[in-house]
Amino acid sequence: MGKPIVFYKNLYDTYNKLGLPVEGIDRASDFTINNLKGLHPELPFKSHSYRPNYFSLLFVKDANGRYTTDELSFESEPGTIYFTNPGHQKSFEWTRIEEVYLITFTEQFLKENVRQDIFTEFPFLLAETVHPKVLEPASFAEFEQLYLQIYKESGRDSVLKRRVIAGLFLVLLLKIKEYFWLDYNPISEGNRGSQIVRSFKRDLESHFRDLVNGKADKVFRAHDLAALQSLHPSYLNNVIKSKTGKSITTWISEKTISEAKSLLQQSTLSIKEIAYLLGFAESTHFSNYFKKYTDRSPADYRKQGVKV
Numbered sequence: 001m002g003k004p005i006v007f008y009k010n011l012y013d014t015y016n017k018l019g020l021p022v023e024g025i026d027r028a029s030d031f032t033i034n035n036l037k038g039l040h041p042e043l044p045f046k047s048h049s050y051r052p053n054y055f056s057l058l059f060v061k062d063a064n065g066r067y068t069t070d071e072l073s074f075e076s077e078p079g080t081i082y083f084t085n086p087g088h089q090k091s092f093e094w095t096r097i098e099e100v101y102l103i104t105f106t107e108q109f110l111k112e113n114v115r116q117d118i119f120t121e122f123p124f125l126l127a128e129t130v131h132p133k134v135l136e137p138a139s140f141a142e143f144e145q146l147y148l149q150i151y152k153e154s155g156r157d158s159v160l161k162r163r164v165i166a167g168l169f170l171v172l173l174l175k176i177k178e179y180f181w182l183d184y185n186p187i188s189e190g191n192r193g194s195q196i197v198r199s200f201k202r203d204l205e206s207h208f209r210d211l212v213n214g215k216a217d218k219v220f221r222a223h224d225l226a227a228l229q230s231l232h233p234s235y236l237n238n239v240i241k242s243k244t245g246k247s248i249t250t251w252i253s254e255k256t257i258s259e260a261k262s263l264l265q266q267s268t269l270s271i272k273e274i275a276y277l278l279g280f281a282e283s284t285h286f287s288n289y290f291k292k293y294t295d296r297s298p299a300d301y302r303k304q305g306v307k308v
Contacts (some may be wrong), residue, residue, distance in 0.1 A: 006050045007245065011104045015039060018047050030054075030109040031165065033151050036063075036100040046093035051245045053254075055110075055125065057083045057103040057172075059147055061140065065094035067132070070243075074132050076100075079140050081176070082132035085125060087244035101147050105169075111262045113166035114173070119205050122173055124181035126201050133180050146172045196229060196236065197243045203228050204251060208259050212277050219256060219279040222248040257293045260286075264302045271298045 008014040011034070012027035021039050026032055049068075058067075060080040067076055068091045069084050076094075084090060086107075094100075110118040110125075119126055135143075150168045153161060203225055210216040225248060226233040237248050244251075256278055263274045275286030290298050 006048075007053055008050050009053045010106075011054070011102070014050065014052065017050075020045075030106040031104070031113075031154075031169075033101060033103045033147065033154050035151070036094070036102055037097045040094055040097050043097065044093060044095045047091050049089055049091045051087055051089055052084065052104075053086050054104050054106050055083065055085050057081075057105075057176075059101045059103075059140075059143060061100065061144065062098035063094065063100045064096045065092060067092045069130065072131070076132075077134065079134045079136065080132050081135060081140070081143060081180075083125075083130060083176075085127070085130070087246060089245065101151065103147065103150070103169075106258075108258050108261050109166075111258070112265050113162060114170050116262070116266075117209075122177060122181075124177065126198065126205075127181075135179075139179070143172070143175060146175065194243070196231070196239045199229055200225060200236065200240055200248075200251075204255055208255055211279060212259060212263065214277065217279065219252060221252070253293065257290065260290055260298065261294075261301065264298055265305065271302075274298070 006017070008017060010027070010029075011032050012022050012025045015025060016022050021041065024038065025034060058076070058081065060076050060078060062078050063076060064078075065076040067074060067082070069088050070090075074082075076092075107118075115121055146168060150165055150172070153164050153168065158164070204220070207216060207220050207225075211219065222233045222237055226236040229236065233248075240251065241247050246254075260274060260278060263269060263277070264271075267274070269277070271287070272283040275283040278286065280286035280289070287298055290296075290301070294301065296304070
């Protein structure tokens with residue numbers, strides 16, 4: 001029997017568990033940017049397989065290695081740009097690093113700081129199959145200017161830092177869309193299992209948009225999401241679990257918490273109103289649910305805010 005696949009919640013958790021240096025990595029932030037040269041003092045390095053609970057964007061200016069995402073394995077060479085989204089089985093190795101910048105971010109960061117309808121504007125972020133792109137130096141330099149500016153801003157002590165980073169990151173996503181994903185058509189992507197996962201993610205996102213907009217009054221369960229694809233709930237759950245490593249129940253729970261955090265930070269709705277929007281009959285039930293997953297009450301989360 002092979003080793004179990006491990007979930008890592010953020011970059012700090014990932015590097016800490018891999019036995020790599022974590023100095024300079026914010027252990028609690030939902031957005032990080034780091035030059036990997038300082039985080040890999042000994043090469044070559046090869047990681048074990050794991051599943052990140054966050055998005056990653058990698059910009060390889062001068063390095064060599066290999067990344068594996070699910071069944072897709074490819075060389076990381078100078079000029080490579082690629083991203084992964086949460087849930088995929090991943091491993092990596094490096095043989096040489098001079099300059100590689102890694103950006104990690106969560107859905108919560110995207111929706112609270114960039115755009116609420118982020119996946120409508122950038123559907124490729126939910127793509128099931130992601131292939132790396134290799135650019136010529138002149139084209140890569142356009143991205144380099146942006147991520148280096150984001151890196152510079154991340155080190156500043158400013159009350160506007162988060163907003164500035166979010167604005168630059170939006171430009172970065174637009175450039176990625178322009179270069180690689182302008183004609184992306186999710187309908188034509190992947191095999192049957194990939195299509196099911198893609199539809200599941202799209203349906204879950206659409207349903208939560210309906211919830212927060214008052215167009216639905218209860219959170220879907222597995223059988224509701226299965227019915228949208230005319231599938232048996234057990235079959236859908238098996239596909240989702242095998243492809244993403246998480247059950248439908250876990251996806252729904254994480255989505256509920258993500259939306260709750262966004263509403264607590266970005267709206268003036270009362271906690272009772274947020275609870276109702278997310279399908280909770282009682283605000284106390286919502287508060288207990290939120291605290292179970294975050295170790296903070298909704299009121300404390302709203303009061304403390306979120307820092308970069």
